[in-house]
Amino acid sequence: xxxxxxxxxxxxxxxxxxxxxLAAEKLWAVVYKGEPITLRKLSWAVDGEHKKYMRNSxxxxxxxxxxxxxxxxxxxxxxxxxxxxx
Numbered sequence: 846x847x848x849x850x851x852x853x854x855x856x857x858x859x860x861x862x863x864x865x866x867l868a869a870e871k872l873w874a875v876v877y878k879g880e881p882i883t884l885r886k887l888s889w890a891v892d893g894e895h896k897k898y899m900r901n902s903x904x905x906x907x908x909x910x911x912x913x914x915x916x917x918x919x920x921x922x923x924x925x926x927x928x929x930x931x
Contacts, residue, residue: 869904872931875913878924902930 855866876882884899903909909927916925 869931871906871929872902872904873906873909873927874902874930875909875916876926876928879926879928 851865852868853865854868857864874881882901884901886897886899888895888897901909901912906927906929913925913927917923
C-alpha cells in the first residue's frame with residue numbers, strides 16, 4: 846500500500862532545489878512525564894563547544910515513538926511517551 850499523496854500548501858523553486866510546505870493531518874511530539882521537551886546535543890571540537898537542537902516532533906507517529914523508545918533506553922526510564930499535539 847503506497848502513501849497517500851500530500852497536499853501542497855506552498856512551493857518555492859530555488860536554483861536546483863524545490864521547497865514544499867505540506868499539510869499535516871496530525872502532529873505528534875515526544876513528551877517527558879506529560880510535559881513538552883526540547884532536546885539538545887552537545888559536542889566538543891578544537892574550536893570549542895557545539896550545540897545542536899534536535900527535532901522531537903513529527904507528522905508521523907512512528908518517528909516520535911522510535912525517538913521515545915531510544916530516550917527511554919538511554920535514560921533507563923519509561924517516562925518518555927508520544928502525545929498527539931494537533
